[in-house]
Amino acid sequence: MHEQAVDKIKKRKQKGVTLKRIHGKKARPHKEQSNVIKLHDQQEKSLIKRLENELRSTKAHLESILVHSFDLILHIKKDGTIRYVNRQLDSELGYLQDELQGRHILDIVPDHQKKFILEKWNEVNEGISGTYETQLIKADGIPMDCLISQSPAEGLDGFIMVIHNISDRRSMEHELLKMQSLESVSTFAGGFAHDFNNILTVILGNISLAKMYVMEKEVYNYLVEIEKAAIRAKDLSMQLLTFSEGKKPFKTLTAIDKLIKDSTLSVLKGTKVNCEFFISPDLWNVEIDRRQIGQAINNLIILAYHAMSNGGTINIQAYNVSLGSENMLGLKSGDYIKVSMRTQGLVIPFENTEKIFASSTNKPGGGSLELATAYSIIKNNNGHITLESKAGFGTTFYIYLPASSDKLDIKEREKRLIRGQGSVLVMDDEDMVRLVTGKMLYQLGYTAEFVKNGDEAIQVYKKAKESSNGFDAVIIDLTIPGGMGGKETIRKLIDYDPQVKAIVASGYAHDPVMSEYKDYGFCGAVPKPFTIEELGNLLQSIL
Secondary structure (H helix, E strand, C coil), rough: CHHHHHHHHHHHHCCCCCCCCCCCEECCCCHHHHHHHHHHHHHHHHHHHCCCCCCCHHHHHHHHHHHCCCEEEEECCCCEEEEEEECCCCCHHHHHHHHHCCHHHHCCCCCCHHHHHHHHHHHHHHHCCEEEEEEECCCCEEEEEEEEEEEECCCCCCCCEEHHHHHHHHHHHHHHHHHHHHHHHHHHHHHHHHHHHHHHHHHHHHHHHHHHHHHHHHHHHHHHHHHHHHHHHHHHHHHHHHHCCCCCCCCEEHHHHHHHHHHHHHHCCCCCEEEEEECCCCEEEEEEEEHHHHHHHHHHHHHHHHCCCCCCEEEEEEEEEECCCCCCCCCEEEEEEEEEECCCCCCCHHHHCCCHHHHHCEECCCCCCHHHHHHHHHCCCCCEEEEEECCEEEEEEEEEEEEEECCCCCCCCCCCCCCCEEEEECCCCCCHHHHHHHHHHHHHHHEEEEEHHHHHHHHHHHHHHHHHHCEEEEEEEEEEEECCCCCHHHHHHEEEEEECCCEEEECCCCCCCCCHHHHHHCCEEEHHHHHHHHHHHHHHHHH
């Protein structure tokens, strides 16, 4: 509009006062007329200058808007040539302005999308605007998911194309689908692990009982090896339970330095892989699920071992760190234990590092379960795990766990058989579990009675209380299919006897009732499968 006004003024000026030549001489205008002409000239020059300034200002304003737009904006001619690009350098596609201007739009379209783009190109050339999703090739050759809006360019040759990067949105959609799939798996995994843990309770219980009776050393050693295998099966069951949504860790105050060493050395014992520890002598304590965190460390060491089967060294460091509110990890501000595990041989491609904890690695045989389990465990314990990976240097895992200001007793409870005395009521729907639990209690010095569900438990408990001193403790299974379970049973027992001493037992070791048993009225909790030593220690602590 400003340009048209300037053109009109210039044309008027050319058609202005013209002095005719008379007898070969110029006619002299009247003095007043001359002054008027000069005045008009000055006004026209001033108006032209003002309009040109406004034109430059408007152009600069529009350029600023285009340059600072979040989207890439292209003017494309009808023949497909890129005439204008709004950025000197596009941070997402990676092209310089000069690299795009003059090129054909199909040069940056993947082969499998070119037919589709041509169809859309024909539509816009016919005056039809539209929005669609496709891919464009970045300067580094990697496809980028895009949302494209295009419309005819009024008064110009061709059309305008606005390109918006939707890679993050596509990634979120992909992760959402993955989460939905994992939810189905987690439902199955939780039920499977519960039943599996009941079976393991019977196996481990009978093994511990058999070890007490066997006299031959060779047979005893066989039982020890069977017990080790059963404990390994228990660890696999724990991995499956980490996928069960809503399960909370069974947290206890822990000195993590010993846990790190024990979990690492148990994997590397007898292998060609060495481990160097650099652990701060004043390392803070943590409140964690020992089994879970031990399993997470165990998994990462297993991955490293498979990548270093010909030998090598794993470097493990643990020290105290304090994080501010603006840390890049997304963690709350506070004190943390930082554990770094540097492994040789294991290399994770750069483009996979953000999603590696939900995908596979280059470890022979996969490794996705180990990494996904480690990630789930650490996240459930309010921590964070990340990694750095580079060819020639290997991979370093970084684990952050919230520190606790509580002090830990130096003298830890020994893993030994602690006997006692008293009567115990056992509620469990599995015949084999009731049988082996009863045998373990007998060996520990206790007498026992057994019931299958909550209704029976309340009836037997009341009868014993009214006829004698009653039961010293009650072991209650949390889940009773088709019957009254642990939560309802303990409420009714407390209503009848506020002094009842009850222990909750479950194959769902990460159920909130197990981790927060006191809030539900229990005095203790024992995850299945449990050993005779664990059962004896727990009974001794609450009686």
